[in-house]
Every structure is written in C-alpha cells, then in structure tokens.
Amino acid sequence: MNRILKKSPYLLFLLVIPLLAVIYQLLNNRSQKAVDISTSIDQSIPFLSIFIIPYILWYAYMFCYLIYFCFKDTKVYIKTLMLIVIAELICFVIYFFFQTTVPRPTIVSDNFLNNLVQWIYTKDRPYNCFPSIHVLTTFTVMLASLHIKNKHILNTLCIHISGSLIIISTLFVKQHVIFDMIGSMFLVTFLYGISFELLTFRMREKSGTVYVKNK
Template sequence: MNMYLKKSPYLLFLLVMPVLGMVYQFLNENPQKAVHISTAADGLIPFLPIFIIPYILWYGYVFIYLVYFCFKDTRVYLKTLILIVVGEAICFLIYFFFQTVVPRPQLTGNGILIDMVRFIYANDQPYNCFPSIHVLTTFAIMLGSRHIGNKHILNTLFIHIAGSLIIISTLFVKQHVVPDMIASMFLVSFLYGILFELYNIPVTEKQETVFVKNK
C-alpha cells in the first residue's frame, strides 16, 4: 500500500492529456486548406463498422495502461508519457502547417455499430490525420510495455493484440489512411529509440539479481 501511495503523485502528470486534447480540438475545428493523401491501398481497404469497437477501446486502453505503467515501473511510465507528449506536439505542428483530410463513406442503415461510427464522425472532424494520434499513442504503449517486467502472458497478449486491432481499426472505419499509420509508427519508433534505447532504462535490482544467478 505504501508503494502505491508513494507513486500516486506521478499520476498528476496525466493532466497533460486533457491539455493535448484541447489543442487537438482547436486544430480539428480550424482546418486550413486540407489535402488528400490517400493511396491505392486505401481504396482496397473496406469500410467495416465492426472495427469501431477497437477504435473506441483506444480511449480506455491508453489511459489504463499509463496508470498500470506508473505503479509497475514509474520510469517506464514517465518515458512513455514523454514519448506521447513529444510525439503529439510534433503532430500538432504538422497539422498546423500540413493539414490533411480523410474522405469518409456515406453512412447508411441502422444498428449500434453504425450509430457508434456516426457518433465518432459527428464529434471528430476528418482533419488532423497525418500522423495519426490514435496510432501514435497506441504504438507508444506497445513499445513501452516491453520494458515492464513480470507481466502475465495474458496481459502481454492483450496489450499487443488489442493495440494491433486499434491501429488497423483507424483504416477500417475510415478515420485514417495508410500514410497516417506509417508516419505515426515511424515517429514513435524514432522517439522510442532516443528515450528508451539511447537513454537506456537501467535494470532493476531484481532483474540484476536474476542476471547474476543465471550467469
């Protein structure tokens, strides 16, 4: 219990997330002359409403795993959060100077899935696309999780399977195009290399003990 109380103040850093959300909304509601960057591959990707489920799952996925990281390994939490903040700041600069738009399908029919897509479309304009923040934050969690020790195998599987579904859902619900996804993963990989590899996270005392025993 003392450990949780000691680490709890670090959760205050999560207050930066609503601030980032407000910046996103400002740019999303004030588009410049937006351009299409769709590829031939995007024309082959069908619109599948079922993928709105993992797309919406993203809202809980990122927050819950950041909290999990905080209590599991605060250094990983802080580095992952920095990765996300810096990544989103770079995205905002790109949105301001190079605004893109994703063509959306005409929604027809009824049903809970279509209604969920309508809700997302109504509350998120088709701008702020390149790179995708959905993909950026999800991929950051997936990479950051590699440095969390003693995870249950089911937890590891969920992080990567759910994360992968969230990433591809952006294409199947026509919120993003292939270049958006690729740009986000490239940006995250670059920042990850700096924060997690160049500035290595030192091994914990427990990991060091295991290493010595195995040696």
C-alpha cells in the same frame, strides 16, 4: 499499500493528456487546403463498422496501461508519457502547417455500430489525420510495455493484440489512411530510440556499467 500511495502522485501527470486534447480540437477545424493523401490501397480497404469497438476502446487502453505502467515501473511510465507528449506536439506542428483529410463513407443503414461511427464522425472532424494520434499513442504503449518486467503472458498478449486491433481499426472505420499509420509508427520509433534506448545507454555508461548489446 505504502508503495501504491508513494506512486499515486505521479498519476497527476496524466492531466497533460486533456490539455493536449484541447490543442487537438483547436487544430481540428481547418477545412481549407486540407490534402487527401489516400491511395488506391486505402480505397480498397472496406469500411467495417465492427472496428469502431476497438477504435473507441483506445481511450480505456491508453489510460489503463499508463496507470499500470505507473505502479509497475514509474520510470517507464514517465518515459512513456514524455514520449507521447513530445510526439503529439510534433503532430500539432504538422497539423498546423500540413493539414490532411480522409474521405469518409456515407453511412446509410441505421444500427448500433453505424450509429457509433456516426457519433465519432460528429465529434472528430476529418482534418487532423497525418500522423494519427490513435496509432501514435497505441504504438508507444506497445513499445514501452517491452520494458515492463515480469508481465503475465496474458497481459502481454492483451497489450499487443488489443493494440494491433486499435491501430488497424483506424483504417477500417475510415478515420485514417495508410500514410497516417506509417507516419505515426515512424515518429514513435524514432523518439522511442532516443528516450528508451539511447538515453538508457548513456545513463548506464555514466554509472560505470558496461553495456554490450547481443549480436
């Protein structure tokens, strides 16, 4: 209990996420000069409304695993949150100068899943697309989880299977295109290498610990 109470104040850092959401919304209304970067591959990907379920579950996925990281390994939690903040700020700069859009399908049939998709469409205009925030945050959590020790195998499977479904859901519900996904994963991988690998190496080096990677 004392351990939980000691780490609980770190959860206040999560308040930065709603602040980032406000900036996102401010940038999500520039319809002029928005560029369509979809490819023929994107056009061949079918619209599957069933994928709106993992797409919406992204909200719970991100917050639940950040809270889990906080209590399991606070250093990993802080690094993960910092990576998300920096990556999203970079995305916002890109949105401001290079706004892209995604062609959305016309939804005809009236059923529960299609209504969910339509609800997302009304809440999130198709302009802040490259890179994808959905993919960016999900892939960050997936990579950061590799540094959480002593995880149950079911937990590991849940992180990566759920994360993968969320990432591909952005394509099947036509919220993003392939370049949006690739751009996000490239950005996260670059920042991850700095925050989780390079800085860790330097910290160990300064502490006098010899760190040698296995070939």
